[in-house]
Amino acid sequence: MLTASLSIRIDLPPHGRIGPGKIELLEMIERTGSISAAGRIMEMSYRRAWNLVDELGQAFDQPVVTSQTGGKHGGGAKLTAFGAELVRCYRRVEQLSTEAAQAELDMLRDHIAAGRKNAAP
Amino acid sequence: MLTASLSIRIDLPPHGRIGPGKIELLEMIERTGSISAAGRIMEMSYRRAWNLVDELGQAFDQPVVTSQTGGKHGGGAKLTAFGAELVRCYRRVEQLSTEAAQAELDMLRDHIAAGRKNAAP
Numbered sequence: 274m275l276t277a278s279l280s281i282r283i284d285l286p287p288h289g290r291i292g293p294g295k296i297e298l299l300e301m302i303e304r305t306g307s308i309s310a311a312g313r314i315m316e317m318s319y320r321r322a323w324n325l326v327d328e329l330g331q332a333f334d335q336p337v338v339t340s341q342t343g344g345k346h347g348g349g350a351k352l353t354a355f356g357a358e359l360v361r362c363y364r365r366v367e368q369l370s371t372e373a374a375q376a377e378l379d380m381l382r383d384h385i386a387a388g389r390k391n392a393a394p
Numbered sequence: 395m396l397t398a399s400l401s402i403r404i405d406l407p408p409h410g411r412i413g414p415g416k417i418e419l420l421e422m423i424e425r426t427g428s429i430s431a432a433g434r435i436m437e438m439s440y441r442r443a444w445n446l447v448d449e450l451g452q453a454f455d456q457p458v459v460t461s462q463t464g465g466k467h468g469g470g471a472k473l474t475a476f477g478a479e480l481v482r483c484y485r486r487v488e489q490l491s492t493e494a495a496q497a498e499l500d501m502l503r504d505h506i507a508a509g510r511k512n513a514a515p
Contacts, residue, residue: 279491280403280411283499285506286396333505355505366498370400370491377487378404384454384476385406 277381279374281367289332295325296363299356302326302338306349329359398502400495402488410453416446417484420477423447423459427470450480 282292294315301311312322330336337356341349352360371378403413415436422432433443451457458477462470473481492499 276405276407278405279487280405281491282401282403283502284397284399284401285502289506290401335505359502359505362498362502366400366491366495369494369498370402370487373490373494374487377483377490381404381406381480381483384456385410 275382275385277378279371285332291363295329296360298325299360302350303352308350396503396506398499400492406453412484417481419446420481423471424473429471
């Protein structure tokens with residue numbers, strides 16, 4: 274099944290960029306309540322996951338995740354209200370863009386399929 | 395001046411992906427009539443430029459650029475009709491997506507600015 278789909282980055286000069294990886298990481302933090310657990314699911318180190326979260330906070334100059342150290346399960350993390358809003362906003366941009374560009378995406382998909390069928394030997 | 399802008403990739407499984415770099419390369423080939431000149435403008439080697447063009451052709455199983463060897467200026471290159479259509483299509487996706495997501499992009503931009511103004515010392 275051939276498809277053409279959009280992958281969206283949002284550039285936020287001077288420091289920020291949001292893409293599918295960071296958004297998925299935030300979603301996994303929300304789901305697991307833990308930066309390290311979210312990182313494991315996405316096969317990245319705690320350090321890498323933490324750095325991505327920190328980068329996001331720096332881009333906006335306000336945190337997207339709050340974390341606690343210690344406690345029964347060695348601390349935990351959750352999205353701030355702004356972090357949750359960022360995820361919703363990104364997913365909405367993705368959805369709106371895909372809807373707006375559907376005719377073009379369909380055309381590209383058809384060109385892939387047609388190209389394959391008419392491929393030179 | 396803070397802005398939030400979209401950067402679009404179009405995934406074309408199983409092999410293809412179009413993003414701003416490849417599209418700009420095609421535009422430079424159209425402008426200069428040469429893969430190597432286009433590569434120089436974009437500060438990439440001829441080999442890198444050629445590989446990107448080849449990747450695009452493979453993704454669609456039809457060429458996006460035609461090139462000739464020899465001749466007065468050592469050959470030249472131009473977009474095929476399909477290559478030109480690909481560029482137009484990508485730029486249209488970019489425009490439609492940005493229009494569709496304008497409210498979200500404005501909101502993100504405002505969050506950057508607000509975040510900066512309210513930054514903790």
